[in-house]
Amino acid sequence: MHKQVVVIGGGIGGLTAGALLAKHDYEVTVLEASREWGGCAGKFQRHLYTFPVGATLGMGFEHGGIHERIGTYLGLEIEKVSLEKIMKVHLPHRTLIYYQDRYQHISYLQKQFPHKAKNIRRFYENVFRIAKEIRKLMQSLPVLPPLTVGEWSGLVSSLNFGSVKLLPYFHQSFSYLLKKHSLLDEADFLHFADGQLIDSMQTTSENCSMLIGCLALDIYHEGAFYVKGGLYKVAEALQKSIKVNGGKTILGRKVVKIERDNDG
Numbered sequence: 001m002h003k004q005v006v007v008i009g010g011g012i013g014g015l016t017a018g019a020l021l022a023k024h025d026y027e028v029t030v031l032e033a034s035r036e037w038g039g040c041a042g043k044f045q046r047h048l049y050t051f052p053v054g055a056t057l058g059m060g061f062e063h064g065g066i067h068e069r070i071g072t073y074l075g076l077e078i079e080k081v082s083l084e085k086i087m088k089v090h091l092p093h094r095t096l097i098y099y100q101d102r103y104q105h106i107s108y109l110q111k112q113f114p115h116k117a118k119n120i121r122r123f124y125e126n127v128f129r130i131a132k133e134i135r136k137l138m139q140s141l142p143v144l145p146p147l148t149v150g151e152w153s154g155l156v157s158s159l160n161f162g163s164v165k166l167l168p169y170f171h172q173s174f175s176y177l178l179k180k181h182s183l184l185d186e187a188d189f190l191h192f193a194d195g196q197l198i199d200s201m202q203t204t205s206e207n208c209s210m211l212i213g214c215l216a217l218d219i220y221h222e223g224a225f226y227v228k229g230g231l232y233k234v235a236e237a238l239q240k241s242i243k244v245n246g247g248k249t250i251l252g253r254k255v256v257k258i259e260r261d262n263d264g
Helices: 012-023 066-074 102-112 114-138 149-158 174-180 187-201 210-222 232-244
Strands: 004-008 027-032 043-046 049-052 080-082 085-090 095-099 224-227 248-251
Touching: 004 012, 012 027, 012 066, 012 232, 027 232, 066 232, 095 102, 095 187, 102 114, 114 174, 114 210, 174 187, 174 210, 187 210, 232 248
Parallel strands: 004 027, 027 248
Antiparallel strands: 043 049, 080 224, 085 095
16 A cells, blocks of 8 residues: 655644654655744744744653653663752742642742741642643543544553543643642732743643643653754654655745645
8 A cells, every 4th residue: 555645834743743643664754834844843044043943841751651662662872961940930020930849849939928828838739730630641642532433442451440530620721720629819829830831831820731731741751851052953853764764855935725636
């Protein structure tokens, strides 16, 4: 069977799909409208200088993380440095630090909000507990939404007893959890949490799914990395992998129409 695939978009997601398909002997063509690979984790150059743009933090490069697993599978060489202090968040009248270590992070925030110390500890314990259960579902990477018998089988086999505990939260927003721990009225803490959700999920606690929000606040603690040179180095490594495995990658090609004929 002739296996031919066109991937539209040369961001990290599109290049990852292209690299995995090319390794499995698909005839892959990746089309990207701009003149750079990486999408929101790309770069631009001016004379002798290169400027990384968009996303700056790399997640999923820790042992067992999704980028580490893909990188190992594809044989990619990506230089990275684990960050102890992930970022500084500047509020109008103070600056808060985001620490990678979970318990250092909680302890620091308790000192910043001493009148809410117990609330903050219980809040983060709740967040981390939920995120841990969600991460168990991600280990086998089930196809969502499942369509075939095999995909349904894969999803069911990835479920466990702990997954049932997540059911009451499926339709809750993240603000539910903040309210539960009496943190919804703590303006600076709410601003701090919303900043993380905007960074990861492009929305605030009011509209963010509670389950995905927990994962978003937990992911920095799993591992946050600086990729030497910038995250575009990941895109370049994936693009090179596609080429090595016989695929095509073309910049400056904007897809405006898709037509289906008898052959595909």
